[in-house]
Amino acid sequence: MSTALSAGEDVAVDIYQKKDLDLVQDACTTSSPSSIEDESIVKPFIGRIAESSKKSRRRRTTSSESLSYVPPSRRQSFRRDVGHAAAETYLLTRLSFKLLTYLGVGYRWIIKFLALGLYAIFLMPGFLQVGYYYFFSSQVRRSIVYGDQPRNRPKPVVAFVTGGAWIIGYKAWGALLGQALAERDIIVACIDYRNFPQGTISDMVNDASSGISFVCNHISEYGGDPNRIYLMGQSAGAHIAACTLLDQAFKEIGEGENITWSISQIKAYFGISGGYNIMNLVDHFHRRGLYRSIFLSIMEGEHYLPRFSPEIMVLDPRIKDAVSRLPLIVLFHGTADYSIPSDASTTFANALQRVGAKVELILYEGKTHTDLFLQDPLRGGRDELLEDIVAVIHAGDTFKLAKNSEGNHRRRLVPEFMLQLARKVSPF
Numbered sequence: 572m573s574t575a576l577s578a579g580e581d582v583a584v585d586i587y588q589k590k591d592l593d594l595v596q597d598a599c600t601t602s603s604p605s606s607i608e609d610e611s612i613v614k615p616f617i618g619r620i621a622e623s624s625k626k627s628r629r630r631r632t633t634s635s636e637s638l639s640y641v642p643p644s645r646r647q648s649f650r651r652d653v654g655h656a657a658a659e660t661y662l663l664t665r666l667s668f669k670l671l672t673y674l675g676v677g678y679r680w681i682i683k684f685l686a687l688g689l690y691a692i693f694l695m696p697g698f699l700q701v702g703y704y705y706f707f708s709s710q711v712r713r714s715i716v717y718g719d720q721p722r723n724r725p726k727p728v729v730a731f732v733t734g735g736a737w738i739i740g741y742k743a744w745g746a747l748l749g750q751a752l753a754e755r756d757i758i759v760a761c762i763d764y765r766n767f768p769q770g771t772i773s774d775m776v777n778d779a780s781s782g783i784s785f786v787c788n789h790i791s792e793y794g795g796d797p798n799r800i801y802l803m804g805q806s807a808g809a810h811i812a813a814c815t816l817l818d819q820a821f822k823e824i825g826e827g828e829n830i831t832w833s834i835s836q837i838k839a840y841f842g843i844s845g846g847y848n849i850m851n852l853v854d855h856f857h858r859r860g861l862y863r864s865i866f867l868s869i870m871e872g873e874h875y876l877p878r879f880s881p882e883i884m885v886l887d888p889r890i891k892d893a894v895s896r897l898p899l900i901v902l903f904h905g906t907a908d909y910s911i912p913s914d915a916s917t918t919f920a921n922a923l924q925r926v927g928a929k930v931e932l933i934l935y936e937g938k939t940h941t942d943l944f945l946q947d948p949l950r951g952g953r954d955e956l957l958e959d960i961v962a963v964i965h966a967g968d969t970f971k972l973a974k975n976s977e978g979n980h981r982r983r984l985v986p987e988f989m990l991q992l993a994r995k996v997s998p999f
Contacts, residue, residue: 588758656706725796727964728758730786734806737869738767747948758795760786767869779815787832802840809845813881820893839899846911847919848882882919899929905938910999940999946990951983
């Protein structure tokens with residue numbers, strides 16, 4: 572279940588990235604871990620565009636627009652540190668043998684080499700202590716990438732808000748997606764937030780906004796490109812992220828608001844299996860076990876349902892200027908989703924289209940609420956949702972798109988019969 576956050580405690584972010592080995596340098600730092608600033612309670616609003624159509628396994632509609640590695644932050648795992656040490660040891664050994672091919676056989680360098688070995692042995696007690704500090708100290712940030720190689724350039728970033736029915740959301744739920752996107756040179760930052768009953772929807776939006784602010788202002792320290800940040804949410808996380816995005820747009824047209832990040836920093840919003848008109852979902856959720864009394868408590872009462880329904884908010888003419896600031900919105904949904912019917916994305920897309928927002932709607936035939944996010948990635952092989960996300964992020968980069976189309980398929984993690992059994996008993 573989700574880790575509890577005490578009052579005043581900072582919300583945490585998990586960052587997934589692929590490690591590159593090009594030209595590197597080492598840097599020693601003693602800075603303290605970055606923290607996320609709390610923001611005032613947010614009044615969510617939301618928005619974007621949509622459309623539909625294509626055929627066969629998915630129907631697709633388009634509209635326009637499109638979106639790195641760096642050293643591990645602090646608290647590196649023991650496994651990663653050992654791997655780093657092993658990689659450098661291997662490199663040193665390989666280069667040593669290559670050097671021998673140049674030196675050939677000669678007694679002078681052999682004598683010098685033996686002397687060097689004895690020299691190192693005599694100083695070994697000190698070397699071991701310094702070596703331990705170098706490889707395992709949190710004060711040393713190793714392998715900071717630089718240079719003009721393509722993979723040394725800052726990488727696109729996905730700020731991801733996980734789902735969990737507003738009750739069991741946790742940043743670790745994004746690990747599978749983080750791993751998959753990191754393998755495609757995309758950094759993923761999974762943002763945590765307070766769950767009910769520890770917090771209500773305003774707290775969740777506030778926490779998500781704080782996490783996005785951290786990503787926008789600090790992701791360059793982790794090799795990310797602050798000019799190519801994509802906001803993504805799944806299920807309840809899609810609703811929270813959409814509310815956060817619209818609320819930020821609303822704050823930016825106001826006066827005297829404390830702004831720590833800007834809508835202009837978000838290249839696109841990806842909503843996966845989300846619900847955007849909460850008023851239409853109250854009875855549906857009640858029938859599926861998320862009882863009306865609980866859900867209304869999460870949403871801070873029935874009178875606040877329109878305020879936390881992005882689909883309704885974008886149609887409000889009073890916030891037309893805020894809606895115009897929204898980035899490209901891409902909505903993904905399975906047509907066999909019974910937790911949140913795919914009509915939720917379709918009607919939101921239509922609403923966004925009516926107000927002139929940029930939108931794209933992609934429907935996956937026969938996919939359930941968990942197929943897109945869990946079963947399909949665990950099945951391995953081709954992942955349609957992942958391909959569609961990567962296509963938007965790497966749009967215009969023919970090299971990356973070609974690389975991803977060459978069959979960068981993942982291995983199977985769960986046998987098929989177990990996936991089918993899980994699908995049948997899924998509470999979602």
